[in-house]
């Protein structure tokens with residue numbers, strides 16, 4: 001059934017130019033494998049694999065089956081003082097996949113919730129250890145940590161913060177981004193310049209005294225801001241400075257976990273072990289909303305004191321450990337393993353990089369960035385209309401070329417399926433090129 005104007009009018013869409021969209025809606029009706037289908041049955045190649053979520057493709061039969069059978073068996077059970085088999089099994093499986101030492105898994109429903117949970121755990125940890133002066137939180141310019149107040153405050157995307165600047169949580173500082181067009185434009189993978197920027201953390205520690213800082217949160221590869229990979233040695237340096245000052249290091253791996261950069265976790269790929277890892281998206285292949293926070297044993301242990309009848313962490317969500325989401329998560333982890341998905345992603349990354357970098361030299365392109373299966377093409381903004389060229393590229397790619405890409409202002413973002421076929425990718429990028437050639 002075609003959507004009606006009244007239906008469109010009733011829906012306030014997230015991160016969308018609502019008025020523009022509703023004049024010219026792009027409606028997806030179904031999906032299968034690497035394609036969406038619109039209401040006319042038109043096949044649309046999903047070059048963003050959901051929203052960095054759906055690495056193994058849409059409607060994977062194994063995940064669909066797991067969800068269908070779970071919902072018919074146990075549709076919901078609360079997770080406060082009772083539990084269900086699937087969430088216990090998933091906690092065990094996810095910690096088994098995580099780097100050594102990550103023995104505890106706390107379930108949420110989204111990346112934003114994972115981030116706010118992680119920040120609260122970091123604060124609670126220091127307090128439980130009798131170090132209650134450690135209250136300051138450090139983020140990074142251009143970081144994206146979701147949209148709740150904690151994540152927004154440690155985040156560094158101006159547009160997301162601007163309207164709330166008087167209401168951001170107090171006690172937050174930011175270190176600089178490693179993004180630098182002059183130094184790093186068109187780097188393939190990790191850019192050479194910028195490891196020294198980790199020393200900003202020393203500066204913040206000197207300013208406030210490190211003993212007042214609870215945690216630093218960074219994305220190992222910044223994603224939503226338009227793919228900013230770390231320079232070699234940068235994450236290691238952050239780890240060293242955190243260790244020197246007793247600051248917890250949180251890796252926000254909502255995008256980078258579960259194969260997106262060819263490994264289970266970015267912590268493994270970069271060989272840097274944080275204290276806390278936040279995840280969501282690929283945990284269930286995007287099929288059912290779910291996130292997880294993974295913590296090292298010593299953090300959990302710090303909370304386990306006082307009377308055993310006492311709740312140790314006054315935090316949780318109605319849908320934490322939802323059995324249907326957990327069933328989707330378990331089936332997703334099975335698919336990752338049985339179909340060697342992370343290995344496929346790793347094998348694809350060089351061809352993906354080559355395809356992206358064919359845009360170097362295009363007259364509308366000012367940078368190309370990539371790491372793993374995360375890619376960005378940054379367009380020169382139109383004078384007086386920042387973001388317009390990016391949005392037009394997204395719309396025309398959808399309508400004229402039947403490809404979904406995401407634009408964050410003038411940065412086109414690409415998140416191919418972890419099991420993409422390289423010929424399909426090449427064809428999709430031909431479509432992107434035709435659009436870029438013809439737009440103003």
Ligand SMILES: Cc1ncc(COP(=O)(O)O)c(C=O)c1O
Nearest residue numbers: 110111112144145146252254255
């Ligand atoms: C690194 C990171 N953290 C947090 C989030 C927020 O996740 P959600 O949209 O599921 O709340 C995202 C979403 O893209 C993300 O990329």
